[in-house]
Amino acid sequence: MTLFLEQLLNGMQLGVTLFLLAAGLTLIFGIMGVINLAHGSIYMIGAYAGTYVAATTGSFLLGIPAGLAAAALTGIAVEFLVVRQLYDRDHLDQVLATFGLILIFNQAITMIFGRQPLFVGLPDALSGSVELLPGLFYPLYRLAIIAVGLLVAAGLYLLINRTRVGMLVRAGSTNREMVRALGVDIRLLYTAVFALGALLAGLAGYMAGPILAVQVGMGEQILITTFVVVVIGGVGSVKGAFYASLLLGVTDTALRAYLPGLLRQVMVGPEADALGAGISSMGIYLLMAIVLLIRPKGLFAGNT
Amino acid sequence: MRTPITTYLSLAVLLVLLVALPTLADLANYPAFTSVATRVLIYGIAAASLNFVLGFGGMVSFGHAAFFGIGGYVVGILYQHYSLGEPLFGVFPGSNQLLVTVPLAVLVSGAMAALIGALSLRTGGVQFIMITLAFAQMLFFLFVSLKTYGGDDGLIIRRANELGGLNLRDRPTMYYLCLTIAVSFLFLLWRIVNSRFGNVLIGLRQSERRMAALGLSAYRYKLAAFVISGMGCGLAGALMANFMRYVSPDMMHWTKSGELMVMVILGGVGTLFGPFIGAGAFIMLESLLAAWTENWQLGLGFILLLLVLYTNGGLQALFSRLFRRDA
Numbered sequence: 001m002t003l004f005l006e007q008l009l010n011g012m013q014l015g016v017t018l019f020l021l022a023a024g025l026t027l028i029f030g031i032m033g034v035i036n037l038a039h040g041s042i043y044m045i046g047a048y049a050g051t052y053v054a055a056t057t058g059s060f061l062l063g064i065p066a067g068l069a070a071a072a073l074t075g076i077a078v079e080f081l082v083v084r085q086l087y088d089r090d091h092l093d094q095v096l097a098t099f100g101l102i103l104i105f106n107q108a109i110t111m112i113f114g115r116q117p118l119f120v121g122l123p124d125a126l127s128g129s130v131e132l133l134p135g136l137f138y139p140l141y142r143l144a145i146i147a148v149g150l151l152v153a154a155g156l157y158l159l160i161n162r163t164r165v166g167m168l169v170r171a172g173s174t175n176r177e178m179v180r181a182l183g184v185d186i187r188l189l190y191t192a193v194f195a196l197g198a199l200l201a202g203l204a205g206y207m208a209g210p211i212l213a214v215q216v217g218m219g220e221q222i223l224i225t226t227f228v229v230v231v232i233g234g235v236g237s238v239k240g241a242f243y244a245s246l247l248l249g250v251t252d253t254a255l256r257a258y259l260p261g262l263l264r265q266v267m268v269g270p271e272a273d274a275l276g277a278g279i280s281s282m283g284i285y286l287l288m289a290i291v292l293l294i295r296p297k298g299l300f301a302g303n304t
Numbered sequence: 305m306r307t308p309i310t311t312y313l314s315l316a317v318l319l320v321l322l323v324a325l326p327t328l329a330d331l332a333n334y335p336a337f338t339s340v341a342t343r344v345l346i347y348g349i350a351a352a353s354l355n356f357v358l359g360f361g362g363m364v365s366f367g368h369a370a371f372f373g374i375g376g377y378v379v380g381i382l383y384q385h386y387s388l389g390e391p392l393f394g395v396f397p398g399s400n401q402l403l404v405t406v407p408l409a410v411l412v413s414g415a416m417a418a419l420i421g422a423l424s425l426r427t428g429g430v431q432f433i434m435i436t437l438a439f440a441q442m443l444f445f446l447f448v449s450l451k452t453y454g455g456d457d458g459l460i461i462r463r464a465n466e467l468g469g470l471n472l473r474d475r476p477t478m479y480y481l482c483l484t485i486a487v488s489f490l491f492l493l494w495r496i497v498n499s500r501f502g503n504v505l506i507g508l509r510q511s512e513r514r515m516a517a518l519g520l521s522a523y524r525y526k527l528a529a530f531v532i533s534g535m536g537c538g539l540a541g542a543l544m545a546n547f548m549r550y551v552s553p554d555m556m557h558w559t560k561s562g563e564l565m566v567m568v569i570l571g572g573v574g575t576l577f578g579p580f581i582g583a584g585a586f587i588m589l590e591s592l593l594a595a596w597t598e599n600w601q602l603g604l605g606f607i608l609l610l611l612v613l614y615t616n617g618g619l620q621a622l623f624s625r626l627f628r629r630d631a
Contacts, residue, residue, distance in 0.1 A: 035430060085613050091430060092364050096569050097612040099562045103605030111599055224441060224558065231434045271451055278449020285438040285445075289423060292435055296427040 015249025016149020024197020030236025040223030046202025071202020240300030351579035353536025359574030362509030367440030373556025375541025417534020458552025
């Protein structure tokens with residue numbers, strides 16, 4: 001039971017990380033109709049910039065503004081220089097141009113920081129564990145990630161459903177042309193949404209730093225999972241992204257935790273481990289295939 | 305359509321050049337070029353297959369590396385069972401005969417394409433891109449976890465397949481084999497594109513609704529095209545396995561799907577020769593940049609970006625814009 005709760009929390013932690021990425025990606029797609037493969041690179045840039053500053057200054061807190069700023073600025077630059085020209089192109093051009101961006105960012109980071117992964121220690125205040133239930137100790141830092149993720153989700157909910165900007169965002173994802181025709185400066189809105197998405201990706205990257213190794217390629221790994229989240233949740237739906245992230249996070253973690261053990265009862269140890277790991281990695285894709293077969297537009301798709 | 309005589313002439317000249325290529329490479333004291341050309345031909349077959357669904361059918365598949373990898377693994381797995389002498393699933397004997405392994409590779413990739421296509425084509429647009437990507441990743445992780453067949457490390461095929469008395473380890477022989485297959489494949493594609501089936505496919509890309517109004521079932525045509533395309537990629541994968549004498553899950557990694565797409569767009573979407581030009585350009589670019597700087601991916605990224613943003617229709621369109629103003 002303790003193990004199960006612990007895995008559930010691990011799953012939620014992965015889930016909120018995915019949500020931070022997926023929220024931006026789904027908004028960018030929903031409003032601008034752009035597939036942005038470089039979203040994972042922005043996550044990586046946030047992680048590198050934040051971790052670098054934190055490692056140099058020794059202060060975890062100082063890393064936060066650094067990571068966020070680097071990610072948001074990169075996002076704005078990418079929108080301004082590249083994505084702006086892709087709004088009216090077909091998906092193929094968008095995929096290829098942003099694939100090019102991935103190559104550029106990966107190589108640039110390798111040139112600046114080298115191939116060695118960066119590490120950052122946990123901040124002192126968050127390095128311990130807490131006893132959530134009798135016998136269930138859980139690292140404070142992971143709990144903090146879950147809390148931040150849920151706070152961001154709540155903030156996004158308020159932003160999108162309760163403010164004027166949010167109204168424009170919702171309107172933009174329903175009918176882009178109409179919003180433009182009503183005289184809204186859609187370009188500014190696009191840049192703002194792109195920057196917001198990049199900011200969230202940077203936050204996710206920096207927070208993942210102490211748990212994972214900060215290295216080139218970290219962006220693509222999570223990017224594909226994020227795409228699965230976006231597609232399962234329904235492209236353009238932040239609510240869908242939220243539920244799908246948690247669903248995926250928990251499913252993936254549970255498969256990885258329990259499947260090798262189950263397989264070991266019918267197979268030899270090492271082979272069971274390998275096959276278990278393989279099938280666990282396939283799990284989320286299988287989930288996506290099933291969801292799309294039942295609801296081809298995803299769970300929470302809008303009318304578009 | 306009227307084909308000008310100059311087109312036939314330039315095709316004949318091209319063919320002569322391609323046939324003479326290994327000799328020319330030897331004369332230029334650069335025999336390694338034959339290997340490069342073989343790789344171009346193999347990737348060209350794969351890219352042309354992708355282009356068939358992408359350029360002619362308008363289906364943006366981001367998972368075609370899966371079929372490339374399956375084709376390769378069929379050859380690898382059959383060879384492993386042949387060399388160990390134990391039958392596959394306890395029933396089928398392994399094989400090292402090219403005339404057995406390659407057609408089987410094509411069939412198996414076709415069957416996989418039928419399965420993946422039947423499920424993926426229920427969606428469209430961005431969901432189609434993502435679901436094809438997801439299926440390819442699924443297969444990638446499956447092969448990573450199959451320790452029997454090398455897992456992460458892949459399978460080494462100690463000796464290339466046998467085909468009559470030919471020695472496929474010999475570079476020029478392998479080159480001529482690939483050239484023959486590539487030319488036949490291109491001819492086949494040309495026939496398909498210009499057939500009634502091809503016309504329907506192009507019509508579907510332009511307007512699915514119009515085709516439905518004509519009483520045609522879009523789904524069936526698209527699925528058939530997807531299967532043909534998967535078979536082509538499987539063929540390329542099987543040849544690659546013989547050429548490299550090695551298969552690994554990397555063959556079906558998503559970046560490989562991306563590379564195939566880059567080749568298609570480099571050469572020009574929806575053209576017959578484009579993918580081969582694109583494959584050539586991509587491999588040349590890769591080796592030139594890699595020889596020049598360790599950070600070749602940076603250059604490749606910028607070239608790709610500029611190409612997408614500032615040319616419409618890839619290298620072939622660029623050339624025709626430069627050389628034939630009226631085209």
